[in-house]
Amino acid sequence: MPNECATRVLTHTVTVAEGLYAPGHLGELTRHFPFELIDDVLAQTRTVQVRLRRLPSRVGVYFVLAMALFPGLGYTRVWDKLTAGLRQLCKRRPSEKSLRDLRRRLGAAPLEQLFTVLAGPVAGPRTPGVCYRRWRTVAFDGCSSAKAADRPRVCTWLGKHKHRYGQEGYPMLKIMALCETGTRALLGAVFGPVPQKETAYAEQLLPLLDDSMLLLNDRGFDTDDFLARAAATGAQLLVRLKGTRTPARWAPLPDGTYLTRINGARLRIIDAHVAVTTVKGLRLQGHYRLATTLLDHRRHPAAELVTLYHERWEIESAFYSLRHTLQSGLVLRSQDPVGVQQELWAHLAVYQALRRTMAEAAESRPGTDPDRASFTVALETAKDQVIAAAGVLPDGEPGRIGQAVLDNLLPPRRPRVAPRRVKCPISRYAAPPDQAQVLGASRISDMTITVDRSPHRPPVGRRDRTLQLMRTDPARSWRACEVARGIGLDDARGLRAELGRWVNEGILRRIARGIYTLDDGWITPEAQLEADSAALTTANSP
Numbered sequence: 001m002p003n004e005c006a007t008r009v010l011t012h013t014v015t016v017a018e019g020l021y022a023p024g025h026l027g028e029l030t031r032h033f034p035f036e037l038i039d040d041v042l043a044q045t046r047t048v049q050v051r052l053r054r055l056p057s058r059v060g061v062y063f064v065l066a067m068a069l070f071p072g073l074g075y076t077r078v079w080d081k082l083t084a085g086l087r088q089l090c091k092r093r094p095s096e097k098s099l100r101d102l103r104r105r106l107g108a109a110p111l112e113q114l115f116t117v118l119a120g121p122v123a124g125p126r127t128p129g130v131c132y133r134r135w136r137t138v139a140f141d142g143c144s145s146a147k148a149a150d151r152p153r154v155c156t157w158l159g160k161h162k163h164r165y166g167q168e169g170y171p172m173l174k175i176m177a178l179c180e181t182g183t184r185a186l187l188g189a190v191f192g193p194v195p196q197k198e199t200a201y202a203e204q205l206l207p208l209l210d211d212s213m214l215l216l217n218d219r220g221f222d223t224d225d226f227l228a229r230a231a232a233t234g235a236q237l238l239v240r241l242k243g244t245r246t247p248a249r250w251a252p253l254p255d256g257t258y259l260t261r262i263n264g265a266r267l268r269i270i271d272a273h274v275a276v277t278t279v280k281g282l283r284l285q286g287h288y289r290l291a292t293t294l295l296d297h298r299r300h301p302a303a304e305l306v307t308l309y310h311e312r313w314e315i316e317s318a319f320y321s322l323r324h325t326l327q328s329g330l331v332l333r334s335q336d337p338v339g340v341q342q343e344l345w346a347h348l349a350v351y352q353a354l355r356r357t358m359a360e361a362a363e364s365r366p367g368t369d370p371d372r373a374s375f376t377v378a379l380e381t382a383k384d385q386v387i388a389a390a391g392v393l394p395d396g397e398p399g400r401i402g403q404a405v406l407d408n409l410l411p412p413r414r415p416r417v418a419p420r421r422v423k424c425p426i427s428r429y430a431a432p433p434d435q436a437q438v439l440g441a442s443r444i445s446d447m448t449i450t451v452d453r454s455p456h457r458p459p460v461g462r463r464d465r466t467l468q469l470m471r472t473d474p475a476r477s478w479r480a481c482e483v484a485r486g487i488g489l490d491d492a493r494g495l496r497a498e499l500g501r502w503v504n505e506g507i508l509r510r511i512a513r514g515i516y517t518l519d520d521g522w523i524t525p526e527a528q529l530e531a532d533s534a535a536l537t538t539a540n541s542p
Helices: 035-044 057-069 075-083 096-106 109-118 152-158 198-203 224-232 302-326 337-363 375-388 400-407 435-439 462-471 480-486 493-504 524-540
Strands: 135-147 172-180 185-193 213-217 236-240 258-262 265-278 283-292 442-451 508-512 515-518
Touching: 035 057, 035 109, 057 075, 057 096, 057 109, 057 337, 057 375, 075 096, 075 375, 096 337, 109 337, 135 198, 135 302, 152 185, 152 337, 172 198, 172 302, 172 337, 185 198, 185 337, 198 224, 213 302, 224 236, 224 258, 224 265, 236 302, 265 302, 283 302, 302 337, 302 375, 302 442, 337 375, 337 400, 375 400, 462 480, 462 493, 462 515, 480 493, 480 515, 493 508
Parallel strands: 135 213, 213 236
Antiparallel strands: 135 172, 172 185, 236 283, 258 265, 265 283, 265 442, 508 515
16 A cells, blocks of 8 residues: 555756746747747847837747647637746736737737748658659648638628628638648748639749649649749649640640640640549549640659649648648637738748658658658647747757657558538538448549540641641641631631630741741650650660
8 A cells, every 4th residue: 555655756857048038938849949030030020129028029929829839728828838837937927918919019020931931841852752753742722711700800801702692701711832742841821812813822832833843733723824834933743634624736645645735835634534442332433634744754654643643632631730630620819910910820830840840750760651640649749848848948859749740650541532522511402412422431442544545536626627737747837728728617717816826825836917837846846756756666676
């Protein structure tokens, strides 16, 4: 019995800033937000306090970041979390009004600048799942589920989404992010009202792309202008096109793909049919039309690129971690536009810091895929470190967050499907769920990718027939009436407008009024293709 009642006293040392700056920390995440960085950001944004009182500006930045870690708590409860391990240093708690005034004094600029500093790739090129060949895979996407407070000033900025049954209960924010798919870290982000187009937000992030990246995009980013601007950054593209788009067939390739040109950008089109069978016996299939700047069909097989496109969905997991795990799906607490911006930049900065910590932990164990790191484990451990005020100043030992991530690695990723379904349809007459939605998520037992060879069939549209006619004599200049007769039209008047549009798209070149010829870019690749085929035939001949 005495042994069972024995006790032991445990003590630990807490190292924090001195004096009034002691509450300014974020536990172990402080190493991503060091004191020097916070002070420099405050100086650049001119938000340093004029007089040093109980709540310096540096403490205010850490307080706003802590609000992102504890989104369901009020101001004073968040302050209690920051000072739970510093009772002897922080005996007096400021009022809610003082903390609110501190936020207003800071504004959104310091938090935006802080996220800009932290944003960027977080994994090395040799980390598993980060790169395809020599290119780092990244993706654009938007999230429209973030809710702001229903206040007049916020509604004036964001508005409310209207539909035929009324309008949404809360103003909604659209968050557009450029994500590193291998680690789900953010290279950049912007946000604003939902009605603005996704491509308008994404164009603000295009300068972040460079020639070391491969951009994976969904069908919402397949406009001609956006493709041309993305290709001009030097990054490689792998973009899904809408099924209604029919790019001009430039030159067919042996693997069933074909070359085209969209708004001056040279692309390779892959038409593929994907069929999967799940362990529950359900068979799903779909058609994918991909456009890529990887033109060499030998080095980059079509089936390999179709499989790679699946990595784009990692950005959906990134938004789930940000919106539902970190923010807990709650309405943002701020009551004015500046506060909403400040709060959201703080969420993005904390999210990026957690992703950096998770990537560093995965790289410390060679061969570990960052996909196996649990965001929930990292988040909860980071909260514990904030409450204990532990790891504020690194002492060279492995961090507790990284160790917790490595001790709780998820199993290796298994291919699976999860049909989309609207959980709360607006209409009470919503269509009943189909078989796939009833069965829910399921692992894939078999997947077949078939490249469609229909591009080798005779062209049927005016554009393809015109290209086929003009390629019979690429150096010749063609009059509109000659083109019309050659493709079987009685009148050239309706064709002239289309010829002008094809000139703007970079397919044709106007050399005089009513006289056209093939653009030089539409001649050279075909000749190169024939030369490559001849060289390959010569190399294979005995």
